[in-house]
Amino acid sequence: MSKIIGILALQGAYQKHVDSLSRLGIESRLIRKTAELDDCDGLIIPGGESTTMSLLINQSGMYEPLQQFSQSKPVMGVCAGMIMMASSVDDERVTPLRILPFKALRNHYGRQVNSFTADIRLNFTDDEEPLHAHFIRAPGVTDLGAGIEELAQYDHSPIMIGMNKHIALSFHPELTADTRIHQYWLSKFS
Amino acid sequence: MNEKVDTIQDNFAVKVGLAEMLKGGAIMDVTNAEQAKIAEDAGACAVMALERIPADIRRDGGVARMSDPDMIQEIQQTVSIPVMAKCRIGHFAEAQVLQALEVDFIDESEVLTPADEVNHVYKHDFKVPFVCGATNLGEALRRIGEGAAMMRTKGEAGSGNIVEAVRHMRALQDEMKRLTTLGQEQLMAVAKDHGAPYDLVCYVAEHGKLPVPNFSAGGIATPADAALVRQLGAEAVFVGSGIFKSDDPAARATAIVKATTHYDDPDILLQVSRGLQPGMKGLEMSEIPEEERLAVRGW
Numbered sequence: 001m002s003k004i005i006g007i008l009a010l011q012g013a014y015q016k017h018v019d020s021l022s023r024l025g026i027e028s029r030l031i032r033k034t035a036e037l038d039d040c041d042g043l044i045i046p047g048g049e050s051t052t053m054s055l056l057i058n059q060s061g062m063y064e065p066l067q068q069f070s071q072s073k074p075v076m077g078v079c080a081g082m083i084m085m086a087s088s089v090d091d092e093r094v095t096p097l098r099i100l101p102f103k104a105l106r107n108h109y110g111r112q113v114n115s116f117t118a119d120i121r122l123n124f125t126d127d128e129e130p131l132h133a134h135f136i137r138a139p140g141v142t143d144l145g146a147g148i149e150e151l152a153q154y155d156h157s158p159i160m161i162g163m164n165k166h167i168a169l170s171f172h173p174e175l176t177a178d179t180r181i182h183q184y185w186l187s188k189f190s
Numbered sequence: 191m192n193e194k195v196d197t198i199q200d201n202f203a204v205k206v207g208l209a210e211m212l213k214g215g216a217i218m219d220v221t222n223a224e225q226a227k228i229a230e231d232a233g234a235c236a237v238m239a240l241e242r243i244p245a246d247i248r249r250d251g252g253v254a255r256m257s258d259p260d261m262i263q264e265i266q267q268t269v270s271i272p273v274m275a276k277c278r279i280g281h282f283a284e285a286q287v288l289q290a291l292e293v294d295f296i297d298e299s300e301v302l303t304p305a306d307e308v309n310h311v312y313k314h315d316f317k318v319p320f321v322c323g324a325t326n327l328g329e330a331l332r333r334i335g336e337g338a339a340m341m342r343t344k345g346e347a348g349s350g351n352i353v354e355a356v357r358h359m360r361a362l363q364d365e366m367k368r369l370t371t372l373g374q375e376q377l378m379a380v381a382k383d384h385g386a387p388y389d390l391v392c393y394v395a396e397h398g399k400l401p402v403p404n405f406s407a408g409g410i411a412t413p414a415d416a417a418l419v420r421q422l423g424a425e426a427v428f429v430g431s432g433i434f435k436s437d438d439p440a441a442r443a444t445a446i447v448k449a450t451t452h453y454d455d456p457d458i459l460l461q462v463s464r465g466l467q468p469g470m471k472g473l474e475m476s477e478i479p480e481e482e483r484l485a486v487r488g489w
Binding site: 080132 | 203208236289295317319447452
């Protein structure tokens with residue numbers, strides 16, 4: 001059966017995930033209201049500004065529906081999306097959805113002058129080919145709860161984590177043509 | 191493995207990457223930390239720190255320069271969202287100062303008094319990304335050729351009048367659409383006519399869009415203005431004088447953020463357009479003498 005992936009489109013790089021999924025022949029739809037989640041088999045929370053996204057999630061009444069969605073369907077969070085998936089954040093301006101047990105550190109890698117790219121090793125595959133990862137004012141993670149798997153590291157710190165059918169990452173796979181991260185997440189769908 | 195990569199291409203990719211993250215959002219002009227806080231609390235995805243908003247620059251006259259670094263820094267310390275600041279057209283030393291201050295984006299802006307009537311800043315030399323204004327496709331591609339990581343319409347800053355932003359966005363979109371209908375053999379002539387780099391003309395002909403995000407600025411004063419330019423193809427909006435020249439900045443800022451997200455949903459647009467205090471008065475274009483128009487600065 002073909003899957004439909006929702007992409008939260010309140011603010012941020014949502015269109016880039018549409019492009020990544022269409023390279024894989026996967027249908028997606030932009031989500032701006034609760035009702036639009038209904039037909040979706042999974043959800044991507046994209047990069048953007050987490051303060052903006054958190055406000056818009058609350059104002060549009062999507063906070064609880066997104067939490068409920070994550071209890072039965074896979075979620076992938078990127079950058080600001082990763083922050084939204086955390087159980088706590090080092091900044092009270094953001095109210096995370098508490099989808100995975102970890103603490104997010106906003107702008108952990110600094111301001112834009114410190115944004116960078118790096119070739120990283122993916123722990124979840126035998127594929128030796130590194131992934132060229134883009135870190136944009138990237139967040140970090142700490143206080144990983146029991147059961148969380150570290151799927152990739154940079155500089156000895158986790159930058160991609162996963163548990164059950166969910167994954168969260170500090171960097172932006174949608175900014176390149178490399179679709180391995182999206183494919184890995186999709187492989188977790190039953 | 192697990193090593194930082196540092197090439198010109200990667201440097202440009204992370205600059206465009208930040209522009210991608212700002213899409214679907216509203217970037218607001220602020221003149222102090224208090225306004226910056228209001229903007230962030232309303233859901234702005236970034237703020238533009240400047241001493242005087244365009245409407246006041248227009249009123250006061252004189253030479254408009256880069257803002258006081260201390261004022262920009264106070265704003266950086268107050269908000270967690272990206273902080274942008276403006277340098278004068280061609281004033282690469284102001285840009286160097288802003289980079290040393292670690293602002294997240296530099297706007298090489300026609301709102302300030304131009305420092306060089308011939309040359310813009312060579313933006314590939316910088317680690318901080320630049321946004322530049324354009325009134326048409328050729329101008330946009332020249333700026334991207336110099337290294338701009340984001341484009342915006344010029345509109346007419348400080349006018350509270352959307353008409354020029356609409357003119358510039360329509361011109362850009364029409365020209366891009368036309369390029370997609372042309373044969374390969376016609377593209378060099380297009381590059382010549384537009385005064386634009388040939389490789390970028392070819393990119394637009396193939397993809398029907400700019401190789402960097404394309405936002406709108408200049409004259410946005412209401413939620414409906416934001417929705418209008420979004421529907422015309424702007425991927426995000428800059429709001430300058432429109433918010434802090436209105437009678438209810440916090441409510442208007444919140445409404446414009448929502449209108450930018452739900453730009454194609456008239457029911458939500460109606461809801462957010464209700465109950466706002468009067469907006470900025472604004473200027474009819476015929477009230478602005480040709481020599482005082484900001485959009486003609488730069489080329």
